[in-house]
Amino acid sequence: MGLYYLLQRVQRGDEEAVANIYLKFKPTIKKLSRNLSYEEAETDLIIAFLETIREIEIDKLHVKSDGVVINYIYTFLKNKSINLFKKNILQRTQTTQLDLDILVDDALIDVDSNIFIANLLISLPVLQREVLKKKFIQDFSYKEIAKLLGISRQAVNRAKNRGLMNLRKILNIKKEGENWKKRYSS
Numbered sequence: 001m002g003l004y005y006l007l008q009r010v011q012r013g014d015e016e017a018v019a020n021i022y023l024k025f026k027p028t029i030k031k032l033s034r035n036l037s038y039e040e041a042e043t044d045l046i047i048a049f050l051e052t053i054r055e056i057e058i059d060k061l062h063v064k065s066d067g068v069v070i071n072y073i074y075t076f077l078k079n080k081s082i083n084l085f086k087k088n089i090l091q092r093t094q095t096t097q098l099d100l101d102i103l104v105d106d107a108l109i110d111v112d113s114n115i116f117i118a119n120l121l122i123s124l125p126v127l128q129r130e131v132l133k134k135k136f137i138q139d140f141s142y143k144e145i146a147k148l149l150g151i152s153r154q155a156v157n158r159a160k161n162r163g164l165m166n167l168r169k170i171l172n173i174k175k176e177g178e179n180w181k182k183r184y185s186s
Contacts, residue, residue: 003069032081128163
């Protein structure tokens with residue numbers, strides 16, 4: 001049974017047709033949700049998929065063939081997964097607290113150092129903070145970071161360099177502040 005015909009049945013409220021179309025796109029939905037790597041990703045994609053197949057204006061498709069329907073739905077799922085990535089992953093990185101378990105070995109770094117590092121990272125812009133955490137704490141490659149953040153490797157390198165430069169400035173300001181206190185408190 002063709003997808004175009006199944007879509008027509010979906011438009012008329014046939015739940016069996018909805019299930020048949022879902023089964024055809026289930027592997028694609030699973031693959032895209034694994035790439036998103038957050039718990040509700042598959043559910044979010046399924047909901048968006050079900051809403052879309054019910055709302056597709058099949059009369060407006062240029063060619064009434066299965067290939068057109070497959071391309072339309074696949075393109076929709078791909079774009080939806082990109083939107084979900086931006087919404088759930090990038091927003092989560094802005095509000096994530098520093099996870100001390102990510103940092104090397106707790107035996108090597110004491111709590112004061114963890115707090116100091118967390119305060120330094122929080123003072124950076126979001127992109128620079130994420131790039132530095134992924135590069136130096138989580139040991140990701142430039143290519144992996146670029147893929148995760150949806151930017152080029154050159155942009156990752158620039159963000160890393162700017163982040164390090166900003167950290168140097170922050171550390172120099174703190175160091176100068178401590179010297180000033182020592183100088184005038186004696």
